[in-house]
Amino acid sequence: MFGLNKKDTSVLIIVAVMVMLAPFLLNPFPSASGLAQFNAGYPDLMQKFVIFGIFAIGFNILFGLTGYLSFGHAAFLGVGSYSCVWMFKLLGYNVLPGILLSIAVSGVFALLIGYVSLRRSGIYFSILTLAFAQMSYALAYSVLSNPKFNLTNGETGLQVYADDPQWFHNPDRLPDLPHLFGLSMRATYKLDLGAWEFQFNAGYYLCAVIMLACFYLAIRIFRSPFGMMLRAVKSNQQRMNYTGLNSRPYTLAAFVISGMYAGLAGGLLSAVDPLAGAERMQWTASGEVVLMTILGGAGTLIGPVLGAGFIKYFENIFSKINDYVLHSWFSFLPDGMEDAVVFLIHPFIGKGWHLTLGILFMLVVIFLPGGLVEGGQRLVNWIRGRKAKSSTAAHETNPAE
């Protein structure tokens, strides 16, 4: 179906169902219960899941297929965000032109950076991309925000002001917030079912549909002759050159495609929250997408999405646990012991969530080099192995003569 083989189609369908039902799946705990803080089914976080999923899917096309590790992809995310907000400022709050422009601008930007950076490979390529991203960050943070020429609005961040032109904006008919032909991105339908409350947000579903389209496109790229060439680049550039193929256009195309994915993700970040800051371009943001891809499984289809969800979940849920919450969990212990336990766990929660994430990342890289996807495969193999064993054991009980 859709030009995919059976296995890929089923992967796509499973992802589509999970994304569409995310408001249910991510909200397993009743809203009044103590575990409700582990619910991730609120619009803000769900939007981040799918948007950073897009970012990681795009990054994986470059890193997973060609093996070129870019440390500067946040630059494209930032460029996309700024482009989208500029469309809001100039044209009005409809998200469509903003998203389209963010893809186009980040594509051009990626072409420039890729053209220069791809002259080198390995660590030199990584450093070049990192340098470009940090330069972009510096430009956005200070250089391009002076009174004469204010493109990025510096540390305040680019946002829409009342005196902006917004040529096509009609405040009488349209919401004063990002919208898609009148449907506000913040519009949320709340469904109360017993003790549970489920939220269906327009912005989330827009991002989700776009993510599914991106995921589908990524599968097609993975299975295309172009994708095969990219894997050949990763596997053996020497042989590629001596087979009459110039690897440069292939890597550049992969770089531009992944840059456009990043720009799209940046545009969507602005579409759900019309504010673009320079910190989106910082090297930590570039590093985050590398972590997502490796944690989930570089070079796999579903891995980057899992990695993005995993990291964003930790960032938003783990960081919310504070000492007060811990005390309420361990209140059944005697006083001294309760304090001791809370003292021991304290560094790993709240602001310390980075520490937990770092430890988990190390564990995954050491024990599951293929990321979460490899973990899943091992689990399936283990279960199958047990089943096979029990069936052979059954055979052994009445052996053939």
Place this chain on the structure above:
Amino acid sequence: MGILEVKDVGKRFGGLQALSDVNLSVKENSVHAIIGPNGAGKSTLLNCLVGKLIPDTGSVMFDGQSVLGRAPYEINQMGISRVFQTPEIFGDLTVLENMMIPCFAKRDGAFELNALSAVLKQNDILERAEHMLEEMNMADKRGMHAAALSRGDKRRLEIGMCLSQEPRLLLLDEPTAGMARADTNNTIDLLKQISEERDITIAIIEHDMHVVFSLANRITVLAQGTPLVEDDPQNIRGNPKVREAYLGESA
């Protein structure tokens, strides 16, 4: 006029004159072996032919066109394919995919952004790759990862990949180095068969005299960066200069 004409080629690495005044003419449809003791400059010469190195002096003409200053992929497109000393294949890809890539590249190696067509629907290319695998007796290994093949099979695959491009000149750099005797003999038979059945010129660099004398119909002996003699195999065998270069015996 041979298909490959090397004239007065010299190459210096710092204080070492690796090649000097190399003149070589490889005739079309011959099997031309280049032999010589270690450090004679065989590999340097080969690298000069495929664009990995640019000689300091002299010229290299393939079929009337200079190859100097061209990138390896451009030289390959002119019709020169190279087999490496250690097989260079796409280890992470399956055997079939390995064979498909040179089949794609046969269209002049031109870049194509065919990101939306499926690999498995490229019927003409798939057919060609399958056909080549059958010719190499590797059809049963088509789904294997190339890295998992035995040394001999890797060599077979690499030669098959080169042949699927239908090159006019096949360069082999010690194709049997580090191989077991049985694999060596298989490779010899394969190369013999190729040179007999196809309209192809083979230039081979080799240490193993067994391989050289079973294949070559012309031999150039290289010593200290310069050709010592060029002759037919039966004359090389008894040539005192060659014995001297190899064994250090005085003639």
